[in-house]
Amino acid sequence: MATALRWVILSTCCGLAMQGQQHGAGMRMGDSPAAGPAWSELNLSMARMHLAMKRVEPTGNSDSDFVRLMLPHHQAAIDMAKTQLLFGNDPQMRRLAQEIVTDQQSEIELMQAWLKRHGQ
Numbered sequence: 001m002a003t004a005l006r007w008v009i010l011s012t013c014c015g016l017a018m019q020g021q022q023h024g025a026g027m028r029m030g031d032s033p034a035a036g037p038a039w040s041e042l043n044l045s046m047a048r049m050h051l052a053m054k055r056v057e058p059t060g061n062s063d064s065d066f067v068r069l070m071l072p073h074h075q076a077a078i079d080m081a082k083t084q085l086l087f088g089n090d091p092q093m094r095r096l097a098q099e100i101v102t103d104q105q106s107e108i109e110l111m112q113a114w115l116k117r118h119g120q
Contacts, residue, residue, distance in 0.1 A: 038087035042080055049076035064120055067111045072106040074111075 052072035058065055077100055086096035 018079060036087075038083055041083040042089075045076045045079035045083065046078070049073060058119075064115070064118065067115055068120070071111055074108050077104045077106075 044051045049072045052075075053069055054066070056072075059068075081097035081100040081104070084093060085101075088094050088097065
């Protein structure tokens with residue numbers, strides 16, 4: 001059951017990604033005339049995350065690989081939340097952004113400690 005569900009989710013995500021590529025052919029993220037500095041910062045955070053994740057070499061240890069890939073993912077969440085704090089106006093979204101910074105930083109510290117304990 002779980003495997004079948006994973007395949008359905010993966011298929012759906014791949015299909016949506018392909019539609020996005022076809023729909024936005026010739027346009028990159030941030031090319032919109034309405035995009036401002038906040039949009040650029042959000043995209044820069046994503047680009048840094050993708051670059052950092054691509055640099056992670058598989059170890060063959062699922063736990064270690066998971067943690068090493070999650071570190072840049074969590075850092076990107078922090079960076080994006082900080083962008084929200086700089087540019088956002090909605091009190092609820094600003095509160096969420098602050099919680100993301102706090103929670104994700106705590107999780108980064110936990111993962112770094114785990115890696116250290118496991119000789120990574």
